[in-house]
Amino acid sequence: MAKIIMGIESSCDDTSVAIVSDGILLSNKTGTQDVHFKYGGVVPELASRAHQQNIIPVAQEALKDSGVPLSDISAIAFTQGPGLLGSLLVGSSFAKGLGLSLGIPIIGVNHMQGHILSSFIVEKANPEKLVPEFPFLSLVVSGGHTMLVVVKDYFDLEVIGSTIDDAAGEAFDKCAKILNLGYPGGPVVDERAKRGDPTKFRFSKPRIPGHNFSFSGLKTSFLYTIRDALKEDSQFIEKNIDNLCASLQKTIIDILIKKTENAMNETRCKNLAIAGGVAANSGLRERLTDVSGKFGWNLHLPEKKYTTDNAAMIAVTGYYMYLKNMFSTLDAIPNARMSL
Numbered sequence: 001m002a003k004i005i006m007g008i009e010s011s012c013d014d015t016s017v018a019i020v021s022d023g024i025l026l027s028n029k030t031g032t033q034d035v036h037f038k039y040g041g042v043v044p045e046l047a048s049r050a051h052q053q054n055i056i057p058v059a060q061e062a063l064k065d066s067g068v069p070l071s072d073i074s075a076i077a078f079t080q081g082p083g084l085l086g087s088l089l090v091g092s093s094f095a096k097g098l099g100l101s102l103g104i105p106i107i108g109v110n111h112m113q114g115h116i117l118s119s120f121i122v123e124k125a126n127p128e129k130l131v132p133e134f135p136f137l138s139l140v141v142s143g144g145h146t147m148l149v150v151v152k153d154y155f156d157l158e159v160i161g162s163t164i165d166d167a168a169g170e171a172f173d174k175c176a177k178i179l180n181l182g183y184p185g186g187p188v189v190d191e192r193a194k195r196g197d198p199t200k201f202r203f204s205k206p207r208i209p210g211h212n213f214s215f216s217g218l219k220t221s222f223l224y225t226i227r228d229a230l231k232e233d234s235q236f237i238e239k240n241i242d243n244l245c246a247s248l249q250k251t252i253i254d255i256l257i258k259k260t261e262n263a264m265n266e267t268r269c270k271n272l273a274i275a276g277g278v279a280a281n282s283g284l285r286e287r288l289t290d291v292s293g294k295f296g297w298n299l300h301l302p303e304k305k306y307t308t309d310n311a312a313m314i315a316v317t318g319y320y321m322y323l324k325n326m327f328s329t330l331d332a333i334p335n336a337r338m339s340l
C-alpha cells in the first residue's frame, strides 16, 4: 500500500495543501490572500479568517488534482509552528478534525524543517530529480529566519548560525517599504535590481563574528542614505529606484555569501542547498551558482515555487516523519515560536 500524506501549511498568509505518495508530489495547491495588500503587511486577524475560508476548497482542489480519494490518505501533516498563532490554529484544527474522522494519524511539522527539506520535493513529472546528499549545509533565508544549518540526515540538524536581529527577507521587505514598493518587497526588489547598477550605492555591512547574521544595521544605513538624499532632491527615490534596489540586493547577497563561504570551509561540507522565500531571489541564485562552481561545491537550488511557503514541503517532511513513526497526539498545540 502506498503511503499517502496530505500536507497542510497555514503559518502565515498562504493556505496550501499538498498530496505526497511514497515521497512523490502528486499535487500542491495554494490560496493566496489579497486582503493584506492595502495594509502593507500581513494582518494576523485577517489571515486567520481567510485561512478559515480557504482551507476546505484548497484541500478539495489538491485532492482532486492528485486523483487520490480521501479514504486512501495514510496521515495528515500540518505546520505546527513557527508562525502566526491564529493561522496555525486553522491548519492544525483542520488536520485534527480530518484525521479523527478518517481514523488516521496526524503529524505536526516544524515549518523551518519543512523549508530545509524542500530540496527533497520530487514531482511526479520528474521522478529522477536529483536531491542533495547528506551531509549538506542549508542556507535558510525566509521572511522570519536566516540560518545556517548542517543537515546530517532528515532529522539530524545542527543550527550553526542565525540572525541576531532582522532576517534577510525582513531586510528586503523593510527597505522596500522605505521605497514605497509594497509588501512583500523582496520580489519587487529582485525585478528592479535586474535593471539597476549594484555598485551605485554602498550600505554598511555587519561585522559579526562566527556564523551569525545581522541585518538591522544595513536597514538603518539604507534609511539614512535615503533620508539625507531626499533633503537634497525630493525626486531622489524615483530617479534612482533601480540602482537602489540593485545596490541593496547586492549588499544582502554579499553578507549571505560571505557567511556561507566561511561555514562551508569550516564544516568542510561539499554540498550546499538553499531554502526559504529569499532563495527565490535571482541574484542570490546566480551568485551561489558562481561561487559553487569556483569552489567545487554541489549546489542544490530548489525550484522557485517551492522556496516560498508551500504545503509540498510540509507533506514531504510529513512523509519522512511517517516513516519514522513521528506522530502527534490530538492535544498537540500550535507553537508560534517553535525552534528547530
Ligand code: KG4
Pocket: 012, 141, 142, 143, 144, 145, 168, 169, 170, 172, 173, 184, 185, 186, 187, 190, 276, 277, 278, 279, 280, 281, 282, 307, 308, 309
Ligand atoms: O519563506 P517565506 O515564503 O515565508 C516565511 O516563512 O517567512 O519567505 C517570505 C520572504 C519575504 O520576506 C519575501 O520578501 C521574500 O521571502 N522573497 C524574496 C523573493 N521572493 C520572496 N526576497 C527576495 N527576492 C525574491 N525573489
Ligand code: ZN
Pocket: 111, 115, 142, 143, 276, 277, 308, 309
Ligand atoms: Zn516560510
